[in-house]
Amino acid sequence: MATAKRVIRCHNCGAILQSDSKKEPGFISRAIIENGVPKIPYCNNCYEKMLTLNSSNLEHETDKDIIKILNDAIATDSLIVWMVDLFSFNGTLNPDVVKKVKKLNVVVVGSKRDLFPSSVTDSMLIRYLDERFSEVGINPVSINLIGNEDKIDIEDMIKEFREKRKYRDIYLIGEVNSGKSTLVNKLLKNYVNKTKWQIKTEVYPGTNSDVLEIPLSNSSFLYQLPDMSNSTSVLSKVEKDLAKIIVPKKEIVMTRRFIGEGSAIIVGNLACLYIIKGRRGSIRVFMSEKTEIKAVSNEKVDDIMRQNKRKKFCRPVSERFNSFRDYDMFEYELEDDDLRHDISVEGLCWFSTRGRGQILRVLLPKGVAVKECLSKVR
Ligand SMILES: Nc1nc2c(ncn2[C@@H]2O[C@H](COP(=O)(O)OP(=O)(O)OP(=O)(O)O)[C@@H](O)[C@H]2O)c(=O)[nH]1
Ligand SMILES: [Mg+2]
Incomplete structure (x- = not known):
């Protein structure tokens, strides 16, 4: 035999x-x-x-035109305004762009402030942005927050830009959907053009990309660069219409589950957090108002994900993910520091829990950036 x-x-x-x-x-x-x-x-x-956690092996798609334009920003020692969407930003910044702008003055603007509950203070969000940019070697000259319905005075921001640019050009950069156009529209509301130039969108010399040029003086401009790719965000991996579920339109929802070793939380069929080892504790999930989660036992995750794909009882569900081959998995051993840690899945959600030496595993679509750090909301 x-x-x-x-x-x-x-x-x-x-x-x-x-x-x-x-x-x-x-x-x-x-x-x-x-x-x-x-x-x-x-x-x-x-x-x-x-x-090799925290996205170091991820492929960030970098638009060559953006790099070319940033070379001009370097040559003229211009001011960079880098916009990030506070909901989807998980701290992973495009390394090619980081390398370019590192030597310049960078003003950071976090958009969609209005999506955070009022219990979240500005200083928490500013500290979070500061930590994430500092990690990659960028020390922002200032960090500003902006939202749709908030009381943030755009005049203050204009003053801030004026002070920081010191007569130089401004290059506005940010990923798809980070809120660049919204910011520009706000800036233009009270704008009076005292220069000999017009506001125009033109193909930037030496590239195939359109750049919006707003004259700031007769010798300086604000350039709004083309969108930077969000190739490491969940949004770039799923069907376009799922954005309706994933992107928050209202206040970000925080849902708590009290679970322990052997349990897991699935977020549609786009992410799963497994508790491999550790005492029972509370896990918070921050996500859009339409995103759904479900606590299940570790062993049932595969079955439930499969059923969910057919019956869609926990949304968002993408048709693109069929087996474990379509996902990446990362494992984190948290410190036993009793501090709040986040594990953030770019574009989708973040899990938050106190560090008690537990071992957690995260499943997420291949190529999506995940990052662990001290909490955004502490
Ligand atoms: N709630 C909220 N939504 C915002 C804010 N800023 C932008 N948005 C929304 O986010 C989406 C993207 O904003 P845009 O200003 O178009 O972003 P963009 O960076 O120009 O992105 P592109 O669409 O790629 O050009 C739009 O639906 C905006 O309404 C904000 O501060 N708060
Ligand atoms: Mg735009």
Whole structure:
């Protein structure tokens, strides 16, 4: 009779696990196998990737035209105004753009302030933005918040831009949907053109991109650059119409679940947080008013995700994700510091919990940026 051996695949890449050749897919050290196959096994390669947390292996798409235009900003030592959408920004900044603007003065503007509950103070959000930009070596010269229905005085921001630019040009950058046009419209409300130039949109020299030019004086302009790609956001991985569910239109919703080891929270079929190890505790999920979550046991996640795809009882549901091969998985061991930590899935939601040495695992669409850091809302 032939001998039978169970064939085990890597949970992340699906390659058949083997201990014979490091160069071939699915290599796992013999020592790991000898200790008993882990319940959720990974090949060495995926395991290492998983440990290289916080998006370092992500592919950020960078528009070459933006880089070209930023070269001019560098040549003229201009002021950069970098807009980020406070809801979807999880701290992962495009490294090519970071490299370019690092040496310049950068003013950060966080948009969609109005989507946060009033209990969230400006100083919490400013500190969060400051920490995320400082992490990549950018020390913003100022951080401003802006929202649709808030009392933020745009005049203050104009004053701020004037002070910081010191007669130089301003280059306004930001991802798709970060609120650049909304800001420009606000700026233009009280704008009086005292220059000899017109406001115009023109193809920027040497590129194929349209750039909006607003004259600030006879020798300086505000340039609104083309959208930076949001290639690491959930929004760029799912069907366009799911944005209606994912992007908050009203105040961001915070939902709490009290769960412990062996449990998980699914967010539609777009993310899942597993509690691998740790005491029961409260997990907060911050998301749009239409996004739904469900607490389930770890073992049932796969089944429930499959059922959810058919029956759509927990939205948003994308048709694009069929098996574990379509997702990435990361593991975090939180410090035992009793401080609030966030694990943020770019564009979709963030999970928040107190650090008590627990081990958490996050499943999310391949290529989406996830980041762990101290909470935005502390
Ligand atoms: N609630 C809220 N929504 C905002 C705010 N700023 C922008 N939005 C909304 O976010 C969406 C994107 O804003 P835009 O100003 O068009 O952003 P953009 O950076 O120009 O993005 P593109 O559409 O890619 O050109 C729009 O639906 C806006 O209404 C804000 O401060 N609060
Ligand atoms: Mg726009």
